[in-house]
Amino acid sequence: MSAPRTLYDKIFDDHLVDRQDDGTCLLYIDRHLVHEVTSPQAFEGLRMAGRPVHAPQRTLAVVDHNVPTTADRLEGIKNEESRIQVEALAQNAKDFGVEYYSERDKRQGIVHIVGPEQGFTLPGMTIVCGDSHTSTHGAFGALAHGIGTSEVEHVLATQTLIQKKAKNMLVRVDGKLPEGVTAKDIILAIIGEIGTAGGTGHVIEFAGEAIRSLSMEGRMTVCNMTIEGGARAGLIAPDEKTFEYIKGKPKAPTGETWDQAVAYWKTLHTDEGAHFDRTVVLDAANLPPIVSWGSSPEDVVSIQGVVPNPDEIQDETKRASKWRALDYMGLTPGTKMTDIAIDRVFIGSCTNGRIEDLRAAAAVIEGKKVASTVSAMVVPGSGLVKEQAEAEGLDKIFKDAGFEWREPGCSMCLAMNDDRLKPGERCASTSNRNFEGRQGYKGRTHLVSPAMAAAAAVAGHFVDIRDWK
Ligand SMILES: CC(C)[C@H](C(=O)O)[C@@H](O)C(=O)O
């Protein structure tokens, strides 16, 4: 009998092309997702070397970060920098024979929403993208790494990636999630617990009853933010829910190949007794809805809590950095989270821009109005999410409440297009990063779940979604 292996060990072993004595490994890459921000120099490198893309059929390109989200975007992109990047991707995809979804294609959307939606993301695969939130695809039991531009070029040219094996970490979330507490709250709580460096050097496998009970959308939310906990990738073992989600997707296997694939996918789980270098256990029953208060995703507190006092932190450097965060955020220790008024609401991003997120937000605001002091927008994660939401009448619920209903893209998650906060504006956002300036110069971001963001839009301040009527 061979030694018991983790899910990560299995996928890694299955893709190993070569291992050097110093532990440097060459991994075969099954799927490569490409967007406009991190690919221009990579394609340019191939062009200069006179190389083709090694496996164009394993590569899929889509524009997301720079595309405007207003309906007039089909008349041309006005911002020159954005237009150049978008045009470059279109040209590169054409020149190198890579399938490409432009802003005119309804399959277009945020790369991490598009991959699963198309059945391009499948269990057991190695998946890369020049984007840190590639960890999202781990929700399918795929080993998904964010890579840098030089690695993008390497993968385009060779379909392999140089990697050293990471350590194994298990995050188990036991028990049942209380009403009103979501996947977003789980992952914010985990990052609050382990810190933004907590997963460094590890691949995290998420397990336990609360994780298993999540939908595929919820699992993607959890894996999406693994990277904010410092880990190299996040993984959830595939199960019937995973297979159900994939079945019938445009690029999913069919017929006999489907049966063979499912038989293989069923082997993708950690063996009994496999070794984890680190284990963290959380009890779902204790989790509240969570709001971030600072400028790092680890700066989180219960909605029932108050802005913490950095003076209680022992470490001097950390204390100073948390004071700086409070200063940036314009907050005072001791302020109740529910007393914090907001100016903007952003519902979208690869963390929470899927259909289930929009349903959750719409359910909260149905028949209600956005507060007069708040401006709120919904940016569906893809054209297909948008189409589905419209078929269900969610767009009408949002518009009737006073939300703007936009075209798909990254939008105000990182403000590379015109969707951005003004200096000093405070935003309840369903995205994944609250770094300084992330949503616009001097903008103040609070990370929350879609339901919490929607409730805050109506109330004009944060509210405990468990008390919502
Ligand atoms: C632009 C891109 C490289 C970046 C990333 O790697 O994550 C972006 O998607 C982000 O979320 O900050």
Ligand code: SF4
């Ligand atoms: S939605 Fe945000 S986090 Fe996701 S890929 Fe786009 S910019 Fe990055």
